[in-house]
Amino acid sequence: MPLKRTPPPSPLTTPIAPTFSSAEYSANTLTTKEISSMHHSDSAPDLTTLRTTVSERKKRKHPGGDDSITSLIKDMFTNFSKEQETRFYNLQSTIVDLKEQNYELKRSVEHMSNKYDDLLTIIANLEKEKKEDKRHMALMEDRLETMERKMRASGIEVRNIPKSTGETKDFLFNIIKKTGKAVNISIEDSELKDIYRLNSKDSSNNSSKKF
Numbered sequence: 001m002p003l004k005r006t007p008p009p010s011p012l013t014t015p016i017a018p019t020f021s022s023a024e025y026s027a028n029t030l031t032t033k034e035i036s037s038m039h040h041s042d043s044a045p046d047l048t049t050l051r052t053t054v055s056e057r058k059k060r061k062h063p064g065g066d067d068s069i070t071s072l073i074k075d076m077f078t079n080f081s082k083e084q085e086t087r088f089y090n091l092q093s094t095i096v097d098l099k100e101q102n103y104e105l106k107r108s109v110e111h112m113s114n115k116y117d118d119l120l121t122i123i124a125n126l127e128k129e130k131k132e133d134k135r136h137m138a139l140m141e142d143r144l145e146t147m148e149r150k151m152r153a154s155g156i157e158v159r160n161i162p163k164s165t166g167e168t169k170d171f172l173f174n175i176i177k178k179t180g181k182a183v184n185i186s187i188e189d190s191e192l193k194d195i196y197r198l199n200s201k202d203s204s205n206n207s208s209k210k211f
Contacts, residue, residue, distance in 0.1 A: 156199070169195055 161175060172195045178185040 154193075161197075163197070167197065172197070 158176070158179065164171070173189065176192065176195065177187050178195060
């Protein structure tokens with residue numbers, strides 16, 4: 001059994017075309033010349049000749065908004081500049097202090113170096129004087145030894161002479177003269193240069209004579 005389908009019944013009411021006022025219609029419609037220029041153009045259509053149908057919405061500017069932002073930015077830059085100037089001043093002061101400390105340290109090192117050089121000079125002079133003193137002492141020892149040898153060559157030592165209180169050189173001279181007479185030797189006063197008693201640890205009675 002064949003099915004018969006019929007289209008839905010069309011509405012009885014016809015669509016109502018939008019109504020425009022004469023001013024709106026003239027603003028939103030294109031002229032025949034403008035449409036023909038769009039279809040018959042060799043290149044891209046000149047859109048500048050078209051009348052725009054979209055109205056731009058102008059934003060309302062807030063009063064004082066730009067001024068407050070500009071003032072804030074200026075304040076930020078001012079504060080940043082002040083901070084940089086403060087840091088630069090502190091850095092410059094630190095550099096000046098370091099230069100002064102470096103100069104004082106340099107002076108101290110130079111002073112210590114000069115003192116060290118002076119000490120080296122003094123030590124060198126002392127060593128030189130020490131060598132001279134040693135040489136002089138050796139010379140004096142040689143002279144003393146020579147004198148002792150000469151004294152021994154021209155002197156005699158007499159032992160076991162009784163010691164008496166209040167001895168003088170004249171007393172010792174008389175003892176030597178008497179001793180010479182005892183051995184048949186004549187001794188004159190002019191032949192004796194010096195006479196003295198030797199001090200010994202064992203308290204022996206010794207006397208030395210130098211002719």
